[in-house]
Amino acid sequence: MADTFTALVAEQPDGRTVVKSTSLEETALPPGEVIIDVAYSSLNYKDGLALTGRGKVIRKWPMIPGIDLAGRVRSSSSPRFRPGDAVLVTGYGLGVSWWGGFSQRARVKESMVLAIPEGLDARSAMAIGTAGFTAALCVLALQDHGTLRTDRELVVTGAAGGVGSIAVALLAALGKKVVASTGRTSEAAYLKTLGAADIIGRDVLSQKGPPLASERWGGGVDTVGGQTLVTLCSQTAYRGAVAACGLAGSSDFPGTVFPFILRNVALLGCDSDMTPMEERTRAWKLLVQHLGKLHLDAVTEEVPMSRLVEFAPRIVDGQVRGRVVVNVNA
Ligand SMILES: NC(=O)c1ccc[n+]([C@@H]2O[C@H](COP(=O)([O-])OP(=O)(O)OC[C@H]3O[C@@H](n4cnc5c(N)ncnc54)[C@H](OP(=O)(O)O)[C@@H]3O)[C@@H](O)[C@H]2O)c1
Structure with a gap:
């Protein structure tokens, strides 16, 4: 046969x-x-x-x-x-x-x-998968930029999703104060289990605001795109950075250049598909070191x-x- x-x-x-x-x-x-x-x-x-x-x-x-x-x-x-x-x-x-x-x-x-990687099996590697790997790439981008040295809060959008959940857990494990932005406030307890210090509603960041708003965040990880990404950049403090990987809300970027040219804010693009092997190994190492089985x-x-x-x-x-x-x- x-x-x-x-x-x-x-x-x-x-x-x-x-x-x-x-x-x-x-x-x-x-x-x-x-x-x-x-x-x-x-x-x-x-x-x-x-x-x-x-x-x-x-x-x-x-x-x-x-x-x-x-x-x-x-x-x-x-x-x-x-x-x-x-x-x-x-x-x-x-x-x-x-x-x-x-x-x-x-x-x-x-x-x-x-x-x-040692410490994982096929199932736990797939529990991480592309979403978790992308979260790690975003965290590494923030780390390389120097953003993780900030004492300010970092925000993760689409927090209850795959990339968002693992980004929250990783940043919290690295000792950062993480604010989880979600459309499902019913998931607050879940997000706190992952290490979120605070929860904000999705609508807080999806509102259109001034091109430069008060400095609120050290930076963040954005999986949503559109107005949410624009607002996040406009609220990011001087020399902060936002790692952008997603478009769960929109693929648009309806913003201005002011955060970049007046506040030195960096927009760090993250792609997981063609990441070179060396960077892949680095991301998986971060995941194994900082994501507990729990x-x-x-x-x-x-x-x-x-x-x-x-x-x-x-x-x-x-x-x-x-x-x-x-x-x-x-
Ligand atoms: N660049 C890359 O290489 C790469 C790799 C992986 C993923 N991505 C992208 O990253 C995003 C997240 O992927 P994922 O696998 O984590 O997906 P997911 O598990 O579905 O998470 C997406 C989350 O975004 C929020 N969301 C959904 N619809 C929304 C809307 N209309 N407006 C605002 N927020 C909304 C929800 O979180 P809340 O309920 O918490 O609000 C949802 O759980 C996707 O756009 C995906 O294509 C990109």
Whole structure:
């Protein structure tokens, strides 16, 4: 009998995205040096857009979505990896232009593969996933800029989401006073468990204000974009910085240059997809050092791949708290 595995395959027959659980043979996978038995993937905002077809995320059809995966090497023609090695892949077009993680098996280029850092397993690595990795990149950007030396409060927007939850936990673990901005004040207790010192409503920052408002924050991590990012920059203190990674609210930037040219505020862009390996290793190290198991357990829920398509709209509608790991064998 042929050796088959199950994957979610997205197609666009008539402009509509259709995702179906499909049985595939290994020969169908793209060429690459490393074949991985996937154990877990995760659901990120971008995966939600891909699975629901609500955003133009997928660049090649048919596609196996899933921008993250973790598991064990099944076979490898690369001397860097041996069968049984615990590995993860995030980004590099995974689930967008390269068949991704919502699959029991994947074949990737060796340059895409990272050993799962010591202290994590496939499930906890995916509880972090692209969202947590991006949060770490934002924190590193603030650290490199010198912003973490501030005594002022730092704000995290979209705080109850995946990137937001892990950014709150990381900044708090680094000893910073973190204010969590959320549209779900019902999640205040959860955000305080992660280390938030205070909670503010989403509407506080989504209001249009003066181009330069009173200095309120040392800086922050923004996952929302639009007016929220503009207001955050306008309220950031002299020489502070905002690390921007998301567009959960809007991809617009309806602001002025005043915070940048009069207050020396820095807007630090963060992309997780094409991050060089050296920076990836640095981000995962920060995550392993500062995210406790308790925090990871608090932010994570598990969904079987067999239920993922029906679950996916929830992340685009802002209804997911923290992170969702996807068990691809259930
Ligand atoms: N640059 C990169 O490489 C990169 C990597 C990963 C993620 N991202 C982006 O970062 C963002 C967050 O990703 P994620 O995986 O953390 O998603 P997520 O879990 O869905 O979190 C997004 C959060 O944003 C808030 N939100 C949702 N809709 C909103 C709206 N209309 N206005 C204001 N706030 C809203 C919600 O938080 P509250 O309920 O707490 O308000 C929601 O939980 C997404 O835009 C994603 O595309 C970028």
